[in-house]
Amino acid sequence: MRNKAYWIRHSHILRRDEYECSACGETTEKPRKICPHCGSTMKGVQGDAGWVDEMETIDAWFDD
Numbered sequence: 001m002r003n004k005a006y007w008i009r010h011s012h013i014l015r016r017d018e019y020e021c022s023a024c025g026e027t028t029e030k031p032r033k034i035c036p037h038c039g040s041t042m043k044g045v046q047g048d049a050g051w052v053d054e055m056e057t058i059d060a061w062f063d064d
């Protein structure tokens with residue numbers, strides 16, 4: 001069974017943004033549709049400005 005979770009964006013000035021899994025706390029430099037650590041299905045990204053709820057945005061970042 002897969003959990004539903006989301007990425008919490010942490011902005012940094014001197015290095016790249018990090019995205020933290022809301023379910024397991026794993027951090028990654030690039031948001032993915034599924035957390036590589038716990039396997040949760042990610043429904044979006046929550047950043048400083050609120051929700052980024054367009055999964056197409058993640059599709060664009062998910063380029064590998």
Ligand SMILES: [Zn+2]
Nearest residue numbers: 021024035038
């Ligand atoms: Zn996770």
